[in-house]
Amino acid sequence: MRNLILGAALVTASLFGMTAQAAEPVASDQYTELSNPVPVSVPGKIEVVELFWYGCPHCYSFEPVVNPWVEKLPKDVNFKRVPAMFGGPWDAHGQMFLTLEAMGVEHKVHAAVFEAIQVQRKRLTKPEEMADFLATQGVDKDKFLSTFNSFAIKGQVNQARELAKKYEITGVPSMVVNGKYRFDLGTAKGPQGVLNVADYLIAKERAAK
Structure with missing residues (x-):
């Protein structure tokens, strides 16, 4: 990569x-x-x-x-x-961000996610792992997983990939x-x-x- x-x-x-x-x-x-x-x-x-x-x-x-x-x-x-979005954990973390943004909670947990990955060394690359951690931050686990796997979020992932290419x-x-x-x-x-x-x-x- x-x-x-x-x-x-x-x-x-x-x-x-x-x-x-x-x-x-x-x-x-x-x-x-x-x-x-x-x-x-x-x-x-x-x-x-x-x-x-x-x-x-x-x-x-x-x-x-x-x-x-x-x-x-x-x-x-x-x-x-x-x-x-450049594959692997980039895509997983990006999809998590877009999901949290769609749920209207990104601003509440953004810092905590950064802290978990950068300081606590959590990988947070699998949906269940993400959901378990986010539940400790007050994010509904089931709603997160359903939103994460939704058609709308997959569309936003594709848009983010395209933007990165266009911005070069x-x-x-x-x-x-x-x-x-x-x-x-x-x-x-x-x-x-x-x-x-x-x-x-x-x-x-x-x-x-």
Whole structure:
């Protein structure tokens, strides 16, 4: 399986050591403009997508950085997470995320799932295993399993796979602004750099309206 977790450029030092970035990102260095823009999910709003995987330690480390930023986003910005689907545990974890989102409980257990996989070293790759753990977090086990195996969720899994292809991501976490611009921890030079690039591109898209 392709190693889509960012490599040596994304060691812990780069995750937490680079907090000051240039005021204005340089396109060739810090973000890529997609040749084929992807339609946004909520027309009229500036969309920010984070592609992630519960099994990615860099995604887990990015959580305490991105979450406070998301909470302060203005009303004209729509933030959404999309699970990266590249087979094996990526698909299992992605389907779990989409199921929890469909049930309306993802925001309540997202942190706990990350903690279970990254800190407690639970695999959570089988539906029953997922359901047993989520039951400890107050999620109805039977409802989770029926939703997980539903036709609607399978359709969303296919959509997530297609989005990852259209965004042309090569690592996670990756961000995409308004279906046009892609960047990640490596290109943006750290987690704070990612937020700086995102802020710049949001302002760029707002000014273009």
